[in-house]
Each structure stands twice: as structure tokens, then as C-alpha cells.
Amino acid sequence: MNTIRTRIAGAAIAFALASTFTPAMPGQATSKAEGASGKAPAFTTNPAWYKSALIYEIYPRSFQDSNGDGIGDLNGITSRLDYLKTLGVDAIWLTPIYPSPQVDFGYDISNYEDIDPQYGTLADFDHLIAEAKKRNIGIIMDLVLNHTSDKHPWFIQSKSSKSNPKRDWYVWKDGKAGGEPPNNPPNNWESVFGHSAWQWDPGTHQYYYHRFYIQQPDLNWDNPQVRKAMYDVERFWINRGVVGFRLDAITSLFEDPTFSDEDYVKDANGNIKINAYGDKEVKTDKTDNLPKVNDVLAELRKTADQTKGRKVVLIGETYVSSIADLRRLYGEHNDALDLPMDMQVGFINKLDVSEFRKNIGDAETGLNGNEPLFVFDNHDNPRWDRYGDGTHNQDIGRMLATVLFASRDTAMMYYGDEIAMVTTPPTSKDQVKDPIGITGWPKEKGRDGERTPMQWNSDSNAGFAKDGVTPWLPIPSSYKTANVQTEVSDYDSMLNWYKQLIELRRTNPAIRDGQHVMVNTDNNNVLMWLRQAQGQPAVVVACNFTAQPQKVSFDLSAQGITSKNAKTLMKTPGSSDPASLDAVQLPPFGVYIGQVQ
Structure with missing residues (x-):
């Protein structure tokens, strides 16, 4: 009897999905909220709306192209809102859509208060907010606080002279004594993306610090003017209707004031490790998760809490090494992050029951009752199939989804997980778009493999773009079977597994609460x-x-x-x-x- 019940439920779900997953024409912005309850969105009525919510990460370049340039955009996302509503999404996290030179595909921002023309306009963004709200879906912006683009007017001014009023908005230092520029950086700190974290500026005869790319100079968060400017940015987007922020690289805001060398990372034999870029690997004790980060988090929270009429949630990109570090990011009085990302569960990266049990147990017992946020993959890491064995990948995918959705947590998933999209890295260096892959090839192939376009159907370009358009990244061959249209009618597909899990999570009191x-x-x-x-x-x-x-x-x-x-x-x-x-x-x-x- 239970088998029959499950089968009937599966059929009903497939019918519902088929009725709302009819692919929209690229650029067609839906105007009605199919399946909407008619009630006010939870994020306007319930301060705890984010607890047990489903947050769906969208990499905008790769979700839906609406204007035929091969790059996904805001109107494309709007055209797919009914799909997201039916799937059960509560909020969408958009990776950066601000104006940018696109060195790091939007994480190098040149203007925090506009939309990059590749993605649309502020009017398109406002339309997305409004249409999403009709479907009880909130929009979460990616707020990049650690650094700007080197093309941002702030940095252009800062770089113009040592006496410029914005000089101290960034981190500038003299080189080490006894050496000659550009080969005497202030210390041995390294960029996350390879080589020295210091870049020589011959115009002003100093080095600037960049935790990430050379084109991403770090802001000086000890400067009160920097803080005020960024809190103003936060207010700007809150006033446009966003329901939260994902705070990029938030633990990297501060540097040790001594600016002394880091210790080197050594292997079991005492030899210094060499990373994928050929550098001697250094620790990050002096550049990551310093105590002053929580001061900023509290100020960001205070700014968000001034919002009237809805709870604005703060999510942190928080790669930390212990549950104690994670707990601190909620704030001593729960006055910092609402949801620091718990990477200690989803990024174990091996199917080890004892480790999963321990880390999930830590989240349940070690966070003072706060809501954990579990994450299994995102735009910076290989997709879920890194856990696969090549034979049972679909079943492994179902199992991982079960851990994510049947645990006590807010769940964050990445676009395409629900149809079992897999990591598809470039096969040669000439195919690489991500600068990480260009710098680190072949040991580091970059992040293109987890950023390929969403697979909507089995037509040309997988429904991501019109026929004849060249997508910004190649469509993986897996799109012929792993796509929304095909999986809707397959009762045993990953899509229907996700839908049933999400519905169970929403309706079953024990799993929800x-x-x-x-x-x-x-x-x-x-x-x-x-x-x-x-x-x-x-x-x-x-x-x-x-x-x-x-x-x-x-x-x-x-x-x-x-x-x-x-x-x-x-x-x-x-x-x-x-x-x-x-x-x-x-x-x-x-x-x-x-x-x-």
C-alpha cells in the first residue's frame, strides 16, 4: 500500500511540475504567480522566515539567457520564477550582478549601486523583486565587502597619490627593507588565487594588498569612512526590496596590524608544502577570521534590523575550522550573522558516516540552539558528483539531498542540483575562462566546470539560449538526459526526488521543526x-x-x-x-x- 501511495504521489508531483515547468521563451517575463498561496510572503510577516527555508543559489550568467548574447540575465531569471516556486524555493541568492570588469565574473565590483548591463538594468531588477514577491520568493544579494575592482572610482582615487583622501580606503604598505621593488613585498602573504598578495604600484612607490586577484584590492576596514560607505550600500539594496545578503569572504576583512610573515604549511615530514600555483604554502592566521570581524557583523546586523516590515537575513561565506569558530560568528548575543555557512558537513568530501554524524551533531548541539545552514556545493567548488563512485552516482545524489533536506537546518542548494547536473571541467587550457584555471593549469582547472549553463531541455543549447547562440560556457553533453523537461515525467528522476523531499520538509512538522x-x-x-x-x-x-x-x-x-x-x-x-x-x-x-x- 505504501508503494502505491508513493507512486501516486510521484504522479501527482510530475503532473504539477509539468504544468508549471513548461519552458518559457528566453526573455519572456512571466506576469502571474502560478501556484502562489495569495498570502503575504513569509519574509514580510515572520521574523524567523529563514529557519528551515530553502535558499537556491543562482549563478546569473548561467541560468537563462533572454536576449541572445549567450549570457544569462535578470529577465531570464524572472522568466523561470514559476519553476522555482513549484520546486519549493523560499529565497534566491544571486551571485554578483553589479557593474564589473568581470575579471572574477562579478566579484570585482566597480559600482555597488547599479546593475551590470550584461544582466540588465535596475528596472529589470525591480521587476524581478516584484515578480518573485508575488510567488513568496525573496531575493538575496551577494554583498562583496572585502575588496573592490581596481576600476572602482574609490581605488582609482586611492592610487592617484599618497595624499589623496581615499588613499587610506585601501591597504598600502612599503616594501621590505633591503630589497628592490617589485621583488620586496611587505611580507610573505599569498593571494588565494596564487602568488604574492601584494602588488607594486610604480606611480606611488608602495604595494597594495589583494587577498584575491591583483584586480581586487582589499578595502581598509579600520577606516570608518569605508564602513559607512558599505553600510550605505546595504541600505540601498534593502530599500529596493532584498530580503538578505550573502556576505562574500566576510572572514577576510581584517589583517594582523603587525603585517609580519605567516608561518609556512608543512607536511608530515616537515617539508614546506607547494600549492597548485607553485608557491610555498603559507597559513592564514594573520589574514582570516580575526576578532574585529564580529564588530562589523554587529554593525551590518544593526543596519539590517533598521528595516521596517521584513526580516533581512545575513548569511556569511564562512570557511572556518571548528564548530566553536562557527558559533562565534552568530555573535555573543546573537547579534552578528543569522546564518554562517556550515561547510563542515557538506564539504567533508568523502562518504564517512562517523564524520557526517559528528559534524551534524556538532551543528545540533554546539551552536547554542542557533539555526545551522548546510551547504554541499556552490559556484566555487565541484558539484555534488565529487562524492560519486561512477556506478551509483544517482543514488549517492539522492542520499546527499536527503542529508541536506531531512536535517534540522536551513538548506542551501545550487542551481541544477535538482536535475543532477555534474561538474564538467575544461579539457584543455585554451577552453578555460576562469583566471584561476589559467594561472594554475593543469593542477588547478578553475571553476568553469561547476558554472555551466542550466539544462532546461534536450533542445539545442539545453533551453538556456536560443538556437544559434554561443553560450558563454559550453553546454555539457549530459544535458540530453539530465534536464528539467525530461525529468518532469520520470517518477524516479532526481528532480522528483528533490521535489518530494522539499515538500516533505515543508509539510511534515517533525522534519520542519x-x-x-x-x-x-x-x-x-x-x-x-x-x-x-x-x-x-x-x-x-x-x-x-x-x-x-x-x-x-x-x-x-x-x-x-x-x-x-x-x-x-x-x-x-x-x-x-x-x-x-x-x-x-x-x-x-x-x-x-x-x-x-
């Missing part, structure tokens, strides 16, 4: 947990992390649950419903979700 308790913690083949909300039926989840079938028995005695009966809510396609929670059979990388009766 319940505590997360690890069970059967001596089993290192299967990750098992319980979601339990007061007065509601408990839900159990099991994920097989191995390529071998596993049989498990749920031990819920510590939670006061004696029943061995469960109603199947979801399970890996083709698997059987268990007769009892004492005998749950899981296929390779299989999933079982059941509601205790």
Missing part, C-alpha cells in the same frame, strides 16, 4: 537519525553510505519510542517497504524515511 537526534551511533555504514517535534509523530531517516546492501534496526529506546511500525514517507526507487523498523533493508546508497506509528 523537530530536533535532530542521531541514533544507532555504533553503525559506521549507515547514517541514522530521528526528527522529533513535541506532540507530533516522529520521523526516522536512514542513509546507506556504502555500495553494499545494508539491513538495519532502529533503536529508539533512548527517545522513549517503543513502536516498531512506520509509514513509509520516501525511499530509494525500487526498494521495498520494511515490515518493521527492526528490519529496514537499504540498497547500495539507499535511503529510507518513515513516520513512526
